[in-house]
Amino acid sequence: MTLHLSNPQIKRRGLMLVLSSPSGAGKTTLTRLLREREASLSLSISVTTRERRPSEVEGSHYYFISETEFRDLQTRGDLLESAFVHGNHYGSPRKPIEKALSEGKDILFDIDYQGARQIASKAPDDVVTVFILPPSITELRTRLERRAEDSGEVIDRRLAAAKQEISRWEDYNYVLVNDDLDKTFAQLRALLAAERLKRERQVGLSSFVAGLLGDLP
């Protein structure tokens, strides 16, 4: 798929692409490929109350904010989703996302089913949710074991988490079985192309069609 598949003459509204999967199903690789190959897609940058690590860059990895700032965002309804993990708050700020969408840019979210559900309920028309399944548990376990950094205990914990995550597959619009990375990536790009072509997202169609009708006898 080397062609640019949008209708560039028609102004469109961006979309939020939510990818969820159990650890080891290939989501990280697919996210990287999407960011490399899909120019109009960028990763959502979360706010967090946790301390910045030396390797992290403000505004690139996270927006680092105080507890008070986080509470303010939450109170004003300015978070599309939020989570409390190991004593720290995380959230997706609504305003920069809304700005990107209105400029026809797409935002990628790499989040779990709880975040996916929150976003889908807050902005149903702008969200496309995709769940990535492993082809088999044997394959999932192999992929987890191949990661040298994970101990046996960590792998067992990830498999337990996988069970919980996989059991939410029915919350998603699309379900892909990642038995071949190239195929799954092509599927992701196809569904992204398709979702961009939905009538409601091509907000410039009204004026385009009005122009056509005006030119007819």
Add this chain to the structure above:
Amino acid sequence: MTLHLSNPQIKRRGLMLVLSSPSGAGKTTLTRLLREREASLSLSISVTTRERRPSEVEGSHYYFISETEFRDLQTRGDLLESAFVHGNHYGSPRKPIEKALSEGKDILFDIDYQGARQIASKAPDDVVTVFILPPSITELRTRLERRAEDSGEVIDRRLAAAKQEISRWEDYNYVLVNDDLDKTFAQLRALLAAERLKRERQVGLSSFVAGLLGDLP
């Protein structure tokens, strides 16, 4: 897009792809390309009460039936859509379509907005509707004039019909602007691939996921 983009290990339900456009927007060529390149897609074969022409083959171009048979189909609710044109009845019989869908085959409909609306209201979950727009009226007129067989009067009639057809663009799920045949064809294939990957259509997912969950500790 040379890859086969479905999940072949998951049983899926077919879909009905409805293509509408004004005459001259490229729908006939796109329909031919889809039939040539999409193995699981076949054209819906209508029933009609009009007389068979010598060049036509029963069951290939149409099912030729009597007025009584047509009325019976209609009374039993066995037509997904029907139209009365120049004194003859036409319709899309429900049973062969339902059989194809349940076997995971897709059916292509080359029909106008009235047929599209009837099908979409009778089988909303199984239908994907696509409207093809010309890039401009100048281009539409050029394409109509290039067809040697059409007289000036026929062209004027087609432009008047185009106005009516184009004004129904908001009834459709997807709207494509056919300014480049290769691009528009790739868009059609992308949306077909995407629609096949929708969770609800992959009817085999339940048992596939049950298998995965059963293999987890």
